[in-house]
Amino acid sequence: xxxxxxxxxxxxxxxxxxxxxxxxxxxxxxxxxxxxxxxxxxxxxxxxxxxxxxxxxxxxxxxxxxxxxxxxxxxxxxxxxxxxxxxxxxxxxxxxxxxxxxxxxxxxxxxxxxxxxxxxxxxxxxxxxxxxxxxxxxxxxxxxxxxxxxxxxxxxxxxxxxxxxxxxxxxxxxxxxxxxxxxxxxxxxxxxxxxxxxxxxxxxxxxxxxxxxxxxxxxxxxxxxxxxxxxxxxxxxxxxxxxxxxxxxx
Amino acid sequence: xxxxxxxxxxxxxxxxxxxxxxxxxxxxxxxxxxxxxxxxxxxxxxxxxxxxxxxxxxxxxxxxxxxxxxxxxxxxxxxxxxxxxxxxxxxxxxxxxxxxxxxxxxxxxxxxxxxxxxxxxxxxxxxxxxxxxxxxxxxxxxxxxxxxxxxxxxxxxxxxxxxxxxxxxxxxx
Numbered sequence: 001x002x003x004x005x006x007x008x009x010x011x012x013x014x015x016x017x018x019x020x021x022x023x024x025x026x027x028x029x030x031x032x033x034x035x036x037x038x039x040x041x042x043x044x045x046x047x048x049x050x051x052x053x054x055x056x057x058x059x060x061x062x063x064x065x066x067x068x069x070x071x072x073x074x075x076x077x078x079x080x081x082x083x084x085x086x087x088x089x090x091x092x093x094x095x096x097x098x099x100x101x102x103x104x105x106x107x108x109x110x111x112x113x114x115x116x117x118x119x120x121x122x123x124x125x126x127x128x129x130x131x132x133x134x135x136x137x138x139x140x141x142x143x144x145x146x147x148x149x150x151x152x153x154x155x156x157x158x159x160x161x162x163x164x165x166x167x168x169x170x171x172x173x174x175x176x177x178x179x180x181x182x183x184x185x186x187x188x189x190x191x192x193x194x195x196x197x198x199x200x201x202x203x204x205x206x207x208x209x210x211x212x213x214x215x216x217x218x219x220x221x222x223x224x225x226x227x228x229x230x231x232x233x234x235x236x237x238x239x240x241x242x243x244x245x246x247x248x249x250x
Numbered sequence: 251x252x253x254x255x256x257x258x259x260x261x262x263x264x265x266x267x268x269x270x271x272x273x274x275x276x277x278x279x280x281x282x283x284x285x286x287x288x289x290x291x292x293x294x295x296x297x298x299x300x301x302x303x304x305x306x307x308x309x310x311x312x313x314x315x316x317x318x319x320x321x322x323x324x325x326x327x328x329x330x331x332x333x334x335x336x337x338x339x340x341x342x343x344x345x346x347x348x349x350x351x352x353x354x355x356x357x358x359x360x361x362x363x364x365x366x367x368x369x370x371x372x373x374x375x376x377x378x379x380x381x382x383x384x385x386x387x388x389x390x391x392x393x394x395x396x397x398x399x400x401x402x403x404x405x406x407x408x409x410x411x412x413x414x415x416x417x418x419x420x421x422x423x
Contacts, residue, residue, distance in 0.1 A: 044411065044414075044415070187382075190382060205404075206371060206374055206403075206404050206407040206408070207374065207378070207400055207401070207403075207404045209371070209374075210371065210374040210375045210377070210378035210400070211378055211382075212375075215371050215375070217364075217367065217368070224364060225364055225365075225367065225368045226368070227368045227369075227371040227372045227375065228371070228372060228375045
């Protein structure tokens with residue numbers, strides 16, 4: 001086994017229900033994501049995107065196959081060990097922000113650490129570091145209602161990454177945001193990957209998916225295509241875009 | 251792309267030499283539309299013939315300086331004030347290819363759409379990587395150009411998605 005893979009899916013299948021009414025939601029899927037990679041998953045509604053994310057995040061278990069997070073087969077973990085993995089290793093960002101309205105930005109970010117038994121002072125220190133990373137430390141005392149949609153989403157990402165977590169799973173995190181704010185969120189996710197963390201993003205927005213290193217297309221529960229996996233960081237020179245000069249006219 | 255109006259636009263603030271116009275055109279458009287200096291001089295000659303620019307030579311350097319005439323300035327304002335016309339739809343090779351494939355019995359339209367989606371996504375990723383490295387203050391024109399290319403690629407992918415949905419709906423009827 002290669003321990004460099006943060007997330008690994010091997011022949012993973014998910015079927016909802018059983019008997020004649022069973023619905024085949026996903027798979028078989030094989031996927032290996034090394035540390036520091038940013039993977040986007042696209043596909044029409046019902047193609048299995050969110051199912052894949054739930055399985056990767058240990059929020060649901062597969063009907064067949066193996067899901068490994070940092071080399072550990074999730075099927076062998078006790079429910080207590082799974083809960084610990086979800087708290088310590090995996091961060092989640094959803095379209096619904098799920099920030100607690102009665103807590104400040106800082107308290108929201110510190111909360112998962114506190115729940116994990118980290119002493120209050122250290123949890124807040126880590127939360128502040130996380131806010132600093134996204135240049136929102138000035139807003140640490142604000143309540144969610146006093147933040148813009150983009151700021152709230154950035155706080156949610158800071159919370160997902162607080163502490164030693166290495167895998168971030170994001171389901172349509174830019175759904176309700178305008179283009180420029182959505183781009184800020186993508187830039188932030190990109191920065192996290194460049195810093196060595198791993199991101200899996202589910203999105204219907206191709207311009208946002210394009211921030212990823214690799215884009216997978218799902219259809220009817222299967223990966224039907226992938227783009228970008230083999231490429232280097234850039235791949236072309238500024239003057240080479242499009243060759244529009246050939247179409248120029250006086 | 252119209253070289254005529256681009257040259258008028260570049261001459262609006264100050265007179266320039268032909269080679270300087272080529273350089274500032276390429277700088278402003280982030281090198282996306284390479285322009286050869288021959289095209290610049292041919293176009294300047296026609297603009298002069300039409301009374302939109304004038305030139306004067308320097309005896310020592312043998313170089314000509316070009317400047318905008320009043321008629322040239324008026325033509326430039328008309329250009330800026332008029333909305334750009336849409337490119338003829340026939341130039342859209344992808345749409346043409348898909349229409350022909352749908353009309354033909356023996357062509358796998360879904361395969362065409364799938365491979366095009368990946369190719370367009372690759373292009374979108376390349377533009378986005380350029381954007382990641384751009385400085386919002388120093389590279390504004392470059393960023394605006396990338397945004398335009400990114401949105402066009404995004405629209406192409408959305409169109410491909412829509413084609414697939416319509417084909418699927420037709421197939422299930």
